Amino acid sequence: MKNLLSVAAFAGLCLLLVAPVQAEGGNIAAGKAKAGMCAGCHGTDGNGVASNPLWPKLAGQIPAYLDKQLHDFKSGARKDPIMSGMAAALSPVDMNNVAVYFASLKTSPGAAKNEELAKEGGKIFRGGDAKTGVSACMSCHGPSGLGIPPRFPRVSGQNAAYTEKQLLAFKAGTRSNDGDIMTRIAFRMSEQEIKAVAQYMAGLH
Template identity: 45%
Template sequence: MNLTSFIKDKFYSNLSLEIFFSRLKLISSKELLLLFFKMLILFSFFTNFSVKSQEIMPEKVYIGNADKGKIVAGQICSACHASDGNSKIPTNPILAGQHSAYLKKQLHNFQVKEGSKKAMRENAVMLGFASTLNDGDIADLAAYYSNQKIIPSYASDKDLALSGELLYKGGDSKNGIPACSSCHGPKGVGIPDQYPRLAGQYAEYTKSTLLAFKKGIRANSKQMMTISHRMSEKQIDAISEYLAGLR
């Protein structure tokens, strides 16, 4: 008995062979369609799962290496900030002894990140240098500079510094200016991972930074933008002078 006869006899003896195969094709098409939809659902599930997994995956944390940071500092940063971070130029900040987290944040903010049209902190000089750094370089630089001993600046106007001390410790409630010490501490050393060290910084640099916040040129801290906007330029001068001599 051939295959055709077998099929007719065993399964579809009352149907013509043509009808049988047409039904077979119909059944196969339905099964194929069902299988397709099942695969589509599974693909959608795993794709969605993959995307969500990527969303909740923590960013890679780079542990800074101070020795490597010293090399990068010598190649890129030393001309403006000195090899140990104790800048000799009053308009350039002293980086030695600054908190690692703050240094990393600022270097990242100088970079134009993917999807952004500009950096969060705009500075033509720093944009050029920061753009050459990868995440590892930034972590290494932060580790290096944060471990250097600061050679602090000093106040040159005693009366102005005394005026700044009152504002730093007591604020100005009339104008909605909180005491700077409430965040940066009585000695101006700040809080790691939250607020930067201010003590011993050049008055010229501190003043330019506060004015940048006040005018919206520097916009990477809403808190400081709000506070500095309420400060007069005379108050900014006083605070800057006081911080330069704070120990």
């Protein structure tokens, strides 16, 4: 019961700490037209490309989250040489349209490539680690990994390599555009735990 109360309290804290930014409206058709330039990395269906698992799936992602990330790439709050260049050409309306377009697409199911690691990651995802102060991932991303709008993204089915890369960036402090929640959590995680959680979330759907 104590652990469940801790998870609930942390979930409430997540929602309080993050300002409610919504990607409202948006034109899916216009977003599709703009998203043509995204297909090389994110796939024609938004589910990424097999040649590089470091590029994320965007299909089915929370639109407000995608919208914010595009704004952050454009402003430099989140750094990536490819995405910064792509976002530079987009207006706020374009970003909203692209976000709702990708959100409208169906996410393809993923799979863990290492079942042992995934089993370890599942324990952290659902229960955290009281010894190191790592909170359960599902507190902010939901028990099925579908995310909690507007800021906590869908993580289920995401490429494990991409998830691992982002968690390591949060741990190192090289990514800090989403407040300090993920920075604090990832900092307490070992690289082994990060790999495990990434594997588990890849097969979560």
